[in-house]
Amino acid sequence: MSYRKLDVGRIILVRVKHDSEIIKFVTELAKKNSIMTATFTAIGALKWAKLGFYDQEKHEYLESSLLAPQEIASCMGNISIKEGEPFVHAHAVLADQNGNTKAGHLLEGKVFAAEIHLTELIGEELVRKNDAVTGLSLWKI
Amino acid sequence: MSYRKLDVGRIILVRVKHDSEIIKFVTELAKKNSIMTATFTAIGALKWAKLGFYDQEKHEYLESSLLAPQEIASCMGNISIKEGEPFVHAHAVLADQNGNTKAGHLLEGKVFAAEIHLTELIGEELVRKNDAVTGLSLWKI
Amino acid sequence: MSYRKLDVGRIILVRVKHDSEIIKFVTELAKKNSIMTATFTAIGALKWAKLGFYDQEKHEYLESSLLAPQEIASCMGNISIKEGEPFVHAHAVLADQNGNTKAGHLLEGKVFAAEIHLTELIGEELVRKNDAVTGLSLWKI
DSSP states (O other), rough: OEEEEEEEEEEEEEEEEEOOOOOHHHHHHHHHHOOOOOEEEEEEEEEEEEEEEETTTTTTTEEEEOOOOEEEEEEEEEEEEEEEEEEEOOOEHHHHHHOOOEEEEEEEEEEEEEEEEEEEEESSEEEEEEEETTTEEEOOO | OOOOEEEEEEEEEEOTTHHHBBBHHHHHHHHHOOOEEEEEEEEEEEEEEEEEEETTTTEEEEEEEOSSSSSEEEEEEEEEEEETTEEEEEEEEEEEESSSSSEEEEEEEEEEEEEEEEEEESSSSOOOOTTTTTTEEEEEE | OEEEEEEEEEEEEEEEEEOOBBBHHHHHHHHTOOSSSEEEEEEEEEEEEEEEETTTTTTTEEEEEEEEEEEEEEEEEEEEEETEEEEEEEEEEEEETTTTTEEEEEEEEEEEEEEEEEEEEEOOEEEEETTTTSSSSSEOO
């Protein structure tokens, strides 16, 4: 069992811009500030969202769109390097006006308001490479 | 894109008192220990809870009460300053005895048992101010 | 109100081995590396899972099995000492191919792919002891 030991770098709290797309926002935050490895959480609300479920047999994502406003009840993710660039991987649990939830891989989300807590991790590069067994792009450790 | 860079302060693990109200508990923990900025997570179980959903058009919270016991499947939140005092903002995903979930803004929760992991963040003050676009009290960064 | 103040130890990112059981994996990671106290989060996907709900009156776990593949939309947990050994306590929110969720105490999960972010916490020992009021094994702080 091998793992990557890293050190804490910058700790960032950020208010996501109204009407921005959250995955793009985090990706740009990383690129502009040369954050190559990080973990983050987010809470807030989205105007709409697109979630993914990875079909473990067919090795492809099923996508579903939530067109109504949603609370971001939970969002956790990480940043690592894919093809030389910071790449965001995030999962979320979203709740509608009745508190009913949908969850999965967060592909896109239009921000009403969101607060992100990001912890940069520094040390040896953490790179995603294609993994034959799962068909996913996974950490090469 | 502007953000607040902070440093790690105290790291705290705390067992929440049985029968306390979780938001009040975290608020008092912050006030008694002069924790003005922090992020936290919690897992455990609640006897009952009250969740909120923010109506993005009417700019008001819809509240719903869960009267039966719930697992805290996820709870993530932060502390920042509102009107000069530490203010707790938390979202949660709760699960009933069948594993079915309700989620949203955690307004109140009566604790059966809960474990909190809180990371104090130190640096420039992080203050909430009313935001005209959303009607929410958001970070002024 | 008493709490345990700890310091950050090792920060670890780890890709969980395909087909391993996630709770066993984290427990072994802790034992092999002498991690006695930690918090962690995980995202990824499971082939199947077993969730628990603690009956607050009968003081026993109700278990339910999810036999189909699930996204780990959220998983948060901690490690502390129980009977002299590192003990993993984790809660999760899982989502099926339609984005529908089940959540609770994560008893077992067969990993398709998963990424764990673990923060070791160092300082005074954090030990679980049986608590008469709840029937649970809780932190003695």
